[in-house]
Amino acid sequence: MSSPIKFKIEKKLGGKLGRAGILSTPHGTIQTPAFVTVGTKATVKALSPEQVKDLGAEIVLANTYHLYLQPGDEIIKKNGGLGKFMNWSGPTMTDSGGFQVFSLGAAYGKELSKVTTITDPSLLLPERSDDMDMPKLATVGADGVSFKSHLDGSMHYFTAEKSIEIQHNIGADIIFAFDECTSPVESTRYQEEALFRTHQWAKRSLEYHKSKSQGVNQALFGIVQGGRSEELRKKSAKFLAELSTPDGGFDGFGIGGSFAKEDMSTAVMWVNSVLPEEKPRHLLGIGEPLDLFNGVENGVDLFDCVAPTRMARNGTLYTSDGRINILNAKYMGDISPIDADCGCYTCKNYTRSYLAHLFRAKEMFAGTLASIHNLYFIIHLVKKMRQAILDDNFTEFKEVFLKQYYKGG
């Protein structure tokens, strides 16, 4: 069975794992490396699909956990699948739900710890759903995980097969194997056990996916885990890369979990030096400019992160000179655009003064204009990295950008 996606490497970054490529899906192509826009609940918060397309987005990622609970995957199927449901004609992805179900705090029969309880600043935590609603009371076993809906308290059980079945109903172009996302504070022993489960679930996800004709137009990515351990990360990449059925293996790979902030690049390099070069790699939930540069340099093709839109809704905006908060009083009478160097709809048509007014007035259009700007900024930053690979000046571009962006601290 041939893959529903095709990945072609156009150019490699000399001496590094980075590359510029083209990923073809049943709903269009993506120039990689690319930043994937998050539409948690089958909508990119505050934006129309036309606005999402106009700002340069090529692909949208929705979250399986949220859509399973509301409106339900059967309703999305009845609507003709995710793309038709949300009126987005381009490529789509869904995650497996594993990240949300585990909420970064997996547990054997104990309550999940919250994301917010992890305060170690050296940890790079992925931001993978554009919504603070998380399930409670997950219990993880060899077969899957039970959890309580944040909406109505009802109990649910996800297995690898169930996650893939839901993702078949939702119908995105690229779907992910069910995985256990461990908390970075868990012991090495727990990380090993969790990785064993993730690998069993990857195998079952792949077998179930290949056995169903419903998902024939959907590509399946396996997710590399292994926490902060070089040994586990490489072991995981090798296991998933070699995993196969008579109908083939994974179409691509996700890199999940958390990292130590200072050596994210190294961890990604460990993984990508093992994964097969010819398949696309998606670094899940990472989106800071510095981390994007490091990810691209080390062979990441796709990123997603809710930070650009979440920050936007709080009035925190990217500029070439670093972030600004538009609620700062000095912007009230400032008739310049957010960023004079930016070509986005917001910067071309509105002043900081107008944005400052809308945020103070708590107008919905504030979130729209700010999200357009932040997404444009990050998406085009990755597009520029791609161009820099093609133009053989990636390192120079990285240095100049980061120097200006982080100079303010």
Next chain:
Amino acid sequence: MSSPIKFKIEKKLGGKLGRAGILSTPHGTIQTPAFVTVGTKATVKALSPEQVKDLGAEIVLANTYHLYLQPGDEIIKKNGGLGKFMNWSGPTMTDSGGFQVFSLGAAYGKELSKVTTITDPSLLLPERSDDMDMPKLATVGADGVSFKSHLDGSMHYFTAEKSIEIQHNIGADIIFAFDECTSPVESTRYQEEALFRTHQWAKRSLEYHKSKSQGVNQALFGIVQGGRSEELRKKSAKFLAELSTPDGGFDGFGIGGSFAKEDMSTAVMWVNSVLPEEKPRHLLGIGEPLDLFNGVENGVDLFDCVAPTRMARNGTLYTSDGRINILNAKYMGDISPIDADCGCYTCKNYTRSYLAHLFRAKEMFAGTLASIHNLYFIIHLVKKMRQAILDDNFTEFKEVFLKQYYKGG
């Protein structure tokens, strides 16, 4: 001094005061009768200017009270005026602030009564700002009215001159004279006193406006008041129609205040039989389908009302068969559009099922899609009335529409 607007009547409704016309402003023309879209705080809630234009809106009305307090009229002037500030290139209007300052409950040194305390169902109350924030503690005198900001409790004083000065800074194509909007429960004696003040303020508004070159590209409308009294309404229309300066009189008229619901048509007829035929008339804050038909029939050229967008944000949607509430459980799996007869962006691209999901998920895009639909519905309803006048079948169109729309109760 010639008027900055031109009004041309294309066709009259046989035997009635109604007419189809074309109103030309410095920023474009409006086919009348027309429904004016409300953008209280220099933004039509949840919509981009492109979405507002695409749904058929020809003109946007902003509120002077809100913009004076935030961001301040000087900041809007610094941004190049209302149109540039909000990126709306078409015609604009501002009200005088009188309605908000009085909050439907004028008082001599006593606290304002709230809109919500008026519960008489026979009263037709205008809905003129798309925001529940109202000032407190207004005190009205011959010269103007003092009020307390709902934002920070600061005290402010509006006179006719002040209102016009603010509206000159905001810079809309059409502005309104400062008026006292009385509560319908006030005594006849109070209504007479209030009308006397409104007429004095109309005179001062007109004189101040004509004396300033700043407003030379802005048309000024006087506002007819007089509550539910035929005598006062006719007196007010006559006074304002005859009011003049060496540089001319009002460019058009607003019809303000509240009516008894069952005889709104009669009250509008009283006023419009007195007002000069060749100038445009704006019925302020009225937008129910039945009232729009009655207004058009009786010679109203412009309407504005926040009901379509306010209802939209609560999930109440217009259809040819009356209103529906999309939060009703039966719509969760309904893959038909809101209204099969509707040509709006929402109905062409999304199902009731998707809308039901977005509203349950409290997604911002729910308000966007619902507002597009409701505004399109009402704006195009008035456009159809206009066409019916041109086609000599207004009465038939009215009967057929109202029979179907109100059949559900």
